[in-house]
Amino acid sequence: MPSSNNEKKEPYRHEVLNEFVSKMDRLFADKPIKGMLQSMDDFFTSSNSGRSFPVEIIETEYAYQISASLPGVKRQHIGIEVLPQAIMIKVKVQDKENSRLGINGFRRPTDWLSRTISLSKPFDDKKINARHRDGILQLTVPKLKGKSISINE
Template identity: 25%
Template structure:
């Protein structure tokens, strides 16, 4: 058996299916670039960012922690319903330094919105919020019916 090297560019008509695949791949990449925020060092920048969230459920309440550094409390909007919480805001920060006659300016900005479905219904008019050191903490008490919900499982 002879060993023959393959040159895909030798016969141009063989390349047509590969061009279609390449075009499709470029279109998909552009789509994902538009939908997903770009990241740099673990922090979203560009058109927006997606803050990290941690959700914990206890017998009495649902606790939510959200990382939103670089914001002031007035820049954060929190809306709750009985089964979801929506957090949105806009980050604008600018840093200017000048050393030895060289000026440096850096800025970060971007809008974000995150809607988080809750694992149980809450008393949405009794939600407590605290914002400190870039962490938003929400304590959302469960409805009385959710606190005492027990499901009987029948075994066949």
């Protein structure tokens, strides 16, 4: 029986490796549209074989508007961490079957998914507003204004 298990895993490994190589080629061949850090974040979160969640970032003059699509996730299973120049969204995902094997063959009934959103301008971490409704997490992250400096002759 062990050989049949290996036969089942081999096509999956080959498929994952091909997907990884293809994404690496695109990462370095294409000119990044969103900026290098966001392109790298998209690359690494999308290479989890569907184990991530989509995030949309809209930058306005005064704030960042971040929306994460989290259908079926309860508010108490969402964590938001403020980092220097970034926001991390963590989501606790329950494994309903309680039978998935994790790394090293141990059973893991819960798992955490996360996305780190790098922001290009400083923001006011004391005024961040978060709402969760109808499977959508919305964050409003106000930007900090810098001081204006006059130029002498």
